[in-house]
Amino acid sequence: MAKKLQAIGELTGGVAHDFNNLLTVIGGAAEMLKKVDLPEEKRARYIDNIATTVERASTLTSHLLAFSRRRAIRPEVIDLNIHLDAWAEILSRSLGSGIALSVKASAKNARVEVDPTELETAVLNAAVNARDAMPGGGELLIETRDAIHEGHVAVAIDITDTGIGMSEETLARVFEPFFTTKPMGEGTGLGLSQIHGFAAQASGIAQISSRVGMGTTLTILLPKVDKTPAAIQQKGRLASIPPGIRVLLVEDNIQVLHFAEQLLDDLGCKTVCASDATEALALLQEQAFDLVFTDIVMPGLSGIDLARQLHIRAPGLPVLLATGHSDQLVGEERAHLRVLSKPYGAETLSAAIGDLSLKPQCSRNRMVE
């Protein structure tokens, strides 16, 4: 029990810490957006950054939930070289102008199987450490290279700064949870623990070499894999929805409604929107649909109420529910209904729709009186 409590304490601390990093990115971008003379192209990029980071934060919450349910993390095959530019983009914002950031893809094939969110968190943690070690500015290089780890081919990610470096005593303890040399309130000492834990769990290792005044290199070694990256598999998946599926989208929040409508359009669906369940029921009497995609929490009838009614009045009509909470559905209903966690994106939405194996134009799905 004591061990479990300790693990939970470390995990929640770690998540709080990671959230702070993500909030730094969001805050930085929001700050930039306040500038009145910002070119449109930059504005779009900052907004993009915020959106991606929010996605990451939501994945983090799902990790926390996964932990409470004792579910494993989700490894995916990714190519590190492809991620370098995206990291640079995100990091340049949170590092400040005094730090010259560069990336270099020296590894020939950089495919590894890791949980992408954990990896991004690790890189962010390392970059924040580098920033803190260079208060007067400096250089930060993130480079992939081919390597060998325990006799197997591996990819190394070297994160090198030109900062203050570390003493022997510090170096000996850096991977300990809660070890920090930073003042109270500035460091929790969990950044490198996360990196260490991430690398170990991915069958790799994290190493540091550093000398006082000479800068620091953090190396994350990960085993290479010979599989196709998930992004490419996903593309196949996006295409697996038959074109022209008629979707009734029910969502009370106008922003989410527009967003979801856009996603559905991009996936080739024909979308009709309703802003509540009552409007949805009226539309269902007039037209046939292949799928109802509805938010759960709405004023008036909820998405679950709507699904219950449709279960009786249009039994063949698939319903996909969207929710930010995992426990709104109980017992038997769980088996009938498909639930998509919010916030969702094109990939998760298309995967959820793909899983329903819909066939378009089956007009039997019209609601009976």
Ligand SMILES: Nc1ncnc2c1ncn2[C@@H]1O[C@H](COP(=O)(O)OP(=O)(O)OP(=O)(O)O)[C@@H](O)[C@H]1O
């Ligand atoms: N790039 C670096 N250069 C110099 N010292 C470093 C570097 N990275 C880590 N350290 C040292 O290792 C300690 C532990 O790092 P770690 O990232 O685990 O925690 P932290 O940065 O102190 O706090 P947190 O990351 O939780 O905000 C730091 O306090 C610092 O003394």
Ligand SMILES: [Mg+2]
């Ligand atoms: Mg740190």
